[in-house]
Amino acid sequence: MSERRLESLAGRLARLGITDAAGAEHRLEGHDLDDALLDALGIAADPDLALTGLLRILEAIDIQPELADDPAARDRLLSVLGVSAALADHLARHPDHWKVLSGPGAVRRPTAEELRGSLLRAVGAGPDDPAPRAGAEDAMVALRVAYRRALLHLAARDLTHVLDVEDVAAELADLASAALEAGLAIARAELGDQAELCRLAVIGMGKCGGRELNYVSDVDVVFVAEPAPGQDEEAALRAATKLASGMMRACSDSTTEGALWEVDAALRPEGKSGPLVRTLASHQAYYERWAKTWEFQALLKARPIAGDRKLGEEYVETLAPLVWRAAGRDNFVEDVQAMRRRVEEHIAPEQAGRQLKLGPGGLRDVEFAVQLLQLVHGRADEDLRGPNTLIALKKLSWGGYVGRGDAAALGNAYRFLRRVEHLIQLHRLRRTHLVPEEEPALRRLGRALGFRADPVREFTAEWRRHAREVRRLHEKLFYRPLLQAVARLPDDEARLTHEAARTRLEALGFGDPAGALRHLEALTSGVSRRAAIQRTLLPVMLDWFADGPDPDAGLLGFRQVSDALGTTPWYLRLLRDDVSVAERMAHVLASSRYATDLLLRAPEAVGMLGGESGLTPRPSDALHAEAQAAVRRYMESAAAMGALQDRSVDAVAAVRGLRRRELFRTAVADLLGLLDERATAEALTSITTVTLDAALRAAVDRIETERRSPLPTRFAIVAMGRYGGYELGYSSDADVMFVHDPLPGAADREASAAAHAVAEELRRLLALPAPDPPLVIDPGLRPEGRQGPLVRTLDSYASYYRRWSAPWESQALLRAAPVIGDEGLRTRFQELIDPVRWPEDGIDENALRQIRRLKARMEAERLPRGVDRRLHTKLGPGGLSDVEWVAQLLQLQHAHEVAGLRTTRTLAALDAAVEAGLLDSEDASTLTEAWQMATRIRNATMLVRGRASDLLPTEHHRERSAVTSLLGYPTSGALLEDYRRRARHARMVVERIFYGDDGND
Structure with a gap:
């Protein structure tokens, strides 16, 4: 190999991430x-380690042709070799296992039963022939291999x-x-006929029980046994103890292929001082x-994992009720907290900053x-009863016991820490939970986790x-000043969860x-601060709920809002x-x-309830x-990113969020009597106009x-109907017309x-699904x-209206009001229609x-049947339509000569008619009161039901x-x-006034 070729190779190896290019x-x-195999080294977390392992395999067996034909297998192999020296050792001893x-x-995930069958066959046993034929030593070696x-197979995936x-x-636990x-099959073979004296179940505890095991960990177990039918209990327990001990040795003893892991039965009753089997x-x-x-x-994590399955299930079913009553014990919370502190106190000082576990x-x-929350809330909520940490965390979040953001952050962190733990243990297949200090090891970890720019620093x-x-x-959920008070059951009067409260609630x-x-x-x-504060408030709030028309809905809504806000500090304060x-x-x-739904969609709006100023x-x-600022922010960022469609959706979503918040503000002010029907209508109309204006910009x-060019026309939106009259209710559509005027030369x-x-x-944009009341744009009042x-x-409008x-x-x-769009066009449209x-x-x-x-036909045809x-x-007679048509008739007849009638507002038109002597003040008062009452009823019905209705309930x-x-x-x-x-x-x-003295045409 020439010097030039050697130098070229060295540079190539360095670019692939090899730190010792000369040695390589x-x-x-x-x-x-x-070349392809050499280049593939770059995917490895530690290319040096991967190269070393690869060369060892190639010395035993030439697999380059197969790897060339299967690039995915090549990448899997190098990914493993770049992390695990121990698995490289295994492949060096058993090179055919690369297959x-x-x-x-x-890439297929084996089932638990497939893994069980595979390992049983390896030791010469099977589901129907549980005693292996091979000797114990050979069987133990075969088990490890x-x-x-x-x-x-698992590490590669x-x-x-x-x-x-x-x-x-989960797969590690199944394995x-x-x-x-x-191992139990090996022990059974060693014990011979005595094994038939007992039924033995192996109960997984800790991480194995929770199906959340590490690559290398003690496997915590508890043994439970029963005599086989017709057998003596004492003899059965002796046999079961021998079986259990034999199983532990079969997994834990060292062989030419090493050991699997320690089988630890210290969690049994009385610990190591107690009998191994009970x-x-x-x-x-x-x-x-x-x-x-x-x-x-x-016991929270207890799960049958081997041996007599039926007996194992009986064990769990028998002890589970005791687990879920444990939180009622004296000093329960303090005991759990103290245990966690003791664990921390026993960490060696030099390891404290590197301990993952x-x-x-x-x-x-x-x-x-998670376990403390499970044990406390699981007494009443059976959904929380499970051994797996991440599943339990999800269910705690779903049930509202942990805020969604907190649960997501905790879950993501837990996954990250477990992945780091896995990578550390995979390197030598040793039980360790310490983050290494050496830079090469940290670099390997960082690259394995996807950090490539500066792996050590980023990791x-x-x-x-x-x-x-x-x-x-952890401190937020686990340690709190009011924790003990929350966990303790109060006396009957304050203990709202006690059956004695039923009579009071009724x-x-x-x-x-x-x-x-x-x-x-x-x-x-x-155990939450939220619960402690609510324990103080709820006895009083029950009376306030009872003062409302639907106490049950009030309490449910309060729970939902509290769940949504979780332990948000400002909410608790x-x-x-x-x-x-x-x-x-x-x-x-x-x-x-209606207000409850709005609050649940944006629970932070609770902050508005702090004073009347927040409800104005x-x-x-x-x-x-x-x-407009929200739209501008999204659209400017979209222009830079080249994703305008998505950003226009995001922009309008932000505006709809603003609308949702303002609808809640208006609804609450209305419910608390801080707004009359005119002020409510004005507020709702203003919210609609702001929303439409911003959506139009987007x-x-x-x-x-x-x-890729400006609009060739001016554009405006004309509010119609109740919208144009500034008389919107909570259930009103936005009636509009669209008008445009081409630019010169267009x-x-x-x-x-x-x-x-x-x-x-x-x-x-406004019709896209969103968590807020819909804003329906109805252009049905346009010409034709x-x-x-x-x-x-x-x-075109001018021509149509003229002809x-x-x-x-x-x-x-x-009731047409040009409210949005080009100002000059809006002015000219108004001049056209006046x-x-x-x-x-x-x-x-x-x-x-x-x-x-037309009015008579509407009364006859548009009223729902029945x-x-x-x-x-x-x-209906005396309803909104009646009053509005009277006002509109007076406007059509006299608005040209009475300036006050040139308004889109119904009540303002009635007031102007009185001032002009066109309407008796008593008649106007009668119409106004009827219109206001019908408006109030419609709004109240929408507020109460959350659904629109024109009928008095x-x-x-x-x-x-x-x-x-x-x-x-x-x-x-x-x-x-009163309404009638x-x-x-x-x-x-x-x-x-409208129909004439005879009441009809």
Whole structure:
């Protein structure tokens, strides 16, 4: 090999990550590695280590042709060799085992039964022939060889990211269970006929029991035995003890292939001082009389893993109730905390900063916190009862016992720490939990975890970050000043989760006392600061819930909000330090499904309840500035990233979040009586305009970017109907028309296409699914209705109104308000429609007849069948439509000469008509009161039900009572009587003014 060739190879090796390029060159002499195999070394976490292992295998067997044909197998092999010197040793002794990394089976995950069958066959046993025929020593060697072959298969899938850390830990536990089963078969063969005297079950404890085992770990077990039918108990226990001891030796003893791992039975009753094997009754007696708190915590992970499966299941079923009663023991929380402190105190000082498992911010911090929460809350919530840490953490989060963010952070940190632990142990297949100090080892860890720029620094930073987060969350969940008070059961009066509370809940008006008790237990029991504060507040809040129309909904909503906010510090401080917040919250949650849904979608809005200033609707200018800033922020970042479609969606989502928050603010102010119906309508209209304006900005930017040029036309949105009248309710659609005006020199077709694209994009963005009440854009009031074009030019509108406009369209324009878009176009549109809606000569008799006929037809055709028309707040006699049509008729007739009638607001038009002498003040008062009451009823119904309805509620007792209470009436009968009276009087005015003295055309 020439000097030039050697220098070239050295440079190549260095680029692949080989740190000792000269040494690698020397080792490569005499080996003709093909280029692809050499280049593949770069994927290894430690290319030096991978090269060493590869050359050892090649010295035993030439596998280069097979690796060339199977690049995936090559990558798996080098990934393993770059992490694990121990598995390289195994492959050097058993080079043909590399084949488990090749072919379709290389990525397939074996089942627990397949692993069990494989290891049993390795020792010469089988499911139907449990005693191996080989000698014990040969069987133990065969067990270790087969075990490590399976371990190699698993490590390759782990290191090439086929499996996540949970799957790896679960498969390791299954592999350990299979090895124990094979070890038990070896022991059974050694014992001979005596093995038939007993039934023996092996119970997995600790990580094996939780199916979250490490690559190298003690396997914690407990043994339970029963005499075989007709056998003496004492003889059976002797035989079972021999079986258990033999099984432990079969796995733990050293052989020419080393040992598997230590089988540790120290978690049994009385520890190492107690008998190795007990009967089920003996176990039960011990745990009922003598067991300490930590022993119940250990039993949390108990799982049958080998031997007599039925007996193992009986063991778990018998002892499980004792586990879930343990949290009621005296000093339970203190005992668990003290045990965790003792673990930390026994860490050698020089190891404390490198301990992945036992030290602060380590795995034990996660496990102790999760187990304590399980043991406390699992008394009532059976979903939490399971041995696996990450599964339990997910269920704690789902149940609201741990905040979602905290659970995610804790889970991610736990996965990271377990992966680091796995990588450290894989190197030599030794039981260790210490992060190495040597730079090459840290570099190997960092590269294996995907850090390639600066592996040591990046890995260390990420590890420290996760450790800090684990410690913070551990202390948050595990140590709290009020922890003992929360865990203790109070006396009957304060102990809201006790059955004695049922009578009180029934007396307070809760319809489902049992369900209320469940909510109270979930809120007040446990170890969290949240529970401690709520234990103090809830006795008082129950009375506040009871003052509302739906106490059950109030308590449920409070639990859901509390679960969503978890242990958010400001939320806890707010509840503790400002009782008025809790009182307002109780009133809102017990009164309004609509407000509750909004709060659950954005629970941080609880902060608004701290004072009346937080419930004052924000000025339109402030909302507009915030919304536009949000859109600008998203769109500018999108332009830089080249992802405008996604960012326009994100921008509108942010604006809809603002809308959701402001709807909640308005709803709460309305519920607390801080707004009248006019102020509520103004606030809701302002929120809608701000939302549409910001969404239009996003839509225009999206279309302009697609076109790669500015819009060739001016664009505006005209508010119609209740929107244009500034009279929106909680359930109102946004009635609109779209108008555009081509820029000078722009082609009409191009301008129309662009304007249409903007309108459609606006509708699309606002129609996307989102966690807030929908904002429905309804352009149905445009010329020609739904048959007409969605967008027209200003000239087209002018031509249409000049030639084809019907009286109803002039009437519809009375509430047209150009509110969004190009200011000049909005002004010109208003100038265009003013003569149409405020005709100089009023309206003639023919138009009046058409309007009256249309009104009568609407009353006859649009009212739903089967409803009591007198209770329909919109189309029924004396309802909203009646009042609005009277005001609009007066506007059509007199607005040209009476400036005050040139308004889009119904009540303002009635006031102007009175001032102009066109309407008697008493008639106006009657109409106004009827309109306001119908508006209040519709809004109250939406607030209560969370669903729109134009009917006064009469059937559902709870909803009827809630609307009645919200409107301030003592009984639903009083509300119904008052509404009918006001509607009846209003209808009389309508028939006289709108229809004429005879009441019809």
